[in-house]
Amino acid sequence: MYADWIAADWGTSNLRLWAIGPEGQVMVERSSADGMGKLTPEGFEPVLVALAGDLLEPGRVTQVLICGMAGARQGWVEAPYTATPCPPASLSPVPVKTRDPRLSVRILPGVCQTDPADVMRGEETQIAGFLAMEPDFDGTLCLPGTHTKWVRVAQGQIRHFRTAMTGEMFALLSTQSVLRHSVHGEAFSDPAFADALEQALSAPDGLLLDLFSIRPSSLLNDTPAEVARARLSGLLIGSELAATRDYWRSMPVVIIGDAGLSARYGAALTRAGASARVSDHPALALNGLIAAHAHLSEDMT
Amino acid sequence: MYADWIAADWGTSNLRLWAIGPEGQVMVERSSADGMGKLTPEGFEPVLVALAGDLLEPGRVTQVLICGMAGARQGWVEAPYTATPCPPASLSPVPVKTRDPRLSVRILPGVCQTDPADVMRGEETQIAGFLAMEPDFDGTLCLPGTHTKWVRVAQGQIRHFRTAMTGEMFALLSTQSVLRHSVHGEAFSDPAFADALEQALSAPDGLLLDLFSIRPSSLLNDTPAEVARARLSGLLIGSELAATRDYWRSMPVVIIGDAGLSARYGAALTRAGASARVSDHPALALNGLIAAHAHLSEDMT
Structure with missing residues (x-):
């Protein structure tokens, strides 16, 4: 056929x-x-x-x-x-x-x-x-990925948008930088993610210092890799959320994309006080x- | 002998x-x-x-x-x-x-x-x-490099310090990320560096968005590589300076390291209002x- x-x-x-x-x-x-x-x-x-x-x-x-x-x-x-x-x-x-x-x-x-x-x-x-x-959706679509898109949608139109290189940054830092020694493996600590998220949301300008700090934490305190990995993710996503407040603070957010990453963004947005759901x-x-x-x-x- | x-x-x-x-x-x-x-x-x-x-x-x-x-x-x-x-x-x-x-x-x-x-x-x-x-130096030593150190020194002692992964981030983003297509070559625009530095100093929480923006600027506006490269450096160093204000705002800073990078940090610190000199x-x-x-x-x- x-x-x-x-x-x-x-x-x-x-x-x-x-x-x-x-x-x-x-x-x-x-x-x-x-x-x-x-x-x-x-x-x-x-x-x-x-x-x-x-x-x-x-x-x-x-x-x-x-x-x-x-x-x-x-x-x-x-x-x-x-x-x-x-x-x-x-x-x-x-x-x-x-x-x-x-x-x-x-x-x-x-x-x-x-x-x-x-x-x-x-x-x-x-x-x-x-x-x-x-068709009547009025709010923000968040498409997490290598280059996460934040897209303001109303009346069937894309009104404006911003891109964060959060995913690419996570991939580079976790595989190519000095942090790779600390964040190996796939295990992921949800409490450590929440802590790092809140730290970055409340003081996002410390990003370049806070990211490095993951390495001495594991050298000095034997921080487990699952904590370090979640910290890296939480600092980056928290910094992204601090930069995109206009997109999520006072309007509904729907997350579109890979299920695991969408769930992580959904948890982060909810913790930050947004009204967010993952698209089904x-x-x-x-x-x-x-x-x-x-x-x-x-x-x- | x-x-x-x-x-x-x-x-x-x-x-x-x-x-x-x-x-x-x-x-x-x-x-x-x-x-x-x-x-x-x-x-x-x-x-x-x-x-x-x-x-x-x-x-x-x-x-x-x-x-x-x-x-x-x-x-x-x-x-x-x-x-x-x-x-x-x-x-x-x-x-x-x-x-x-x-x-x-x-x-x-x-x-x-x-x-x-x-x-x-x-x-x-x-x-x-x-x-x-x-021996009597009382102030901050800044050692720019892959992992830039900001070190508070007084009475012959290292009192406290912080590390920023600015240099490693610049290297990764300029050679491994999507930005590599925009920042190739070694040419460097000083005015673009100053603009990006001030943008990052005044709004450091936008880093993950502002970094990505280098790519669409060159796609849409044919931004020259020397401008894009200087923008990448200015955004990162500006974000670092925003995070390290306690180290340079109200005390003398001396910069130690590679001559070119020291000169760049010296210019950035002076523009930010610090009292900084490069060690000779x-x-x-x-x-x-x-x-x-x-x-x-x-x-x-």
């Missing part, structure tokens, strides 16, 4: 795609480790055909709608950013020339903000998926692509 | 040693890339003998006094930390057993602080060298070792 159209989330480290049937059902889901980070512009079409060629009906053109880093400057074709404020489900995708006559590929743009300068690429489609489920809507990127595809189809009629 | 005794600064990434003659003159200076980071405990003596064996008089025992990471837990022999407050030139070194009968090796301890937990190893000897030149005393580690050696010789008489 062939796809009516194909939805794809093509990020830096992998590609996920869904074949959508004629009644809108998801027929097939597939993924590949050939993310944007591994490909030159010429490399994208062969990866797509290798992963999805059997879903393309001979003699017919199949629409493929892509979100994510495939549209970055170093991706397949640059899909320039749309500026805030903007409705994330009705961004204008950029057509991509392909050699395979069965393909009609378009890439959705990311979203940018001028002041302060900020960008997202891929998250806007998850937000579109969330708004497909809760599945498949937000897919649903965002479906919403964007529906909008494009309306435009054509 | 043989050494009367040998002074050595054995750090993580290299070893420097000086042969001191009978009248206290520096006869020879040598260095090796065999730092503590590359050696197991058994590896230290062969490196020392290979570098300095020809300076050791046959049939006589030559004293070797070492400071730095050779005394860390993962070094040659652990020289446990001395707690603050303490006089840095009269710490008790730990003897090391050697096979070569010409050697009598001792390693100076580092300095620790209980609350907040902090440690130094090697810097205390530079401080002893500084105090040998300015040469060879502080060597002079600290000489002071420690003199103290040991007094003890023996």
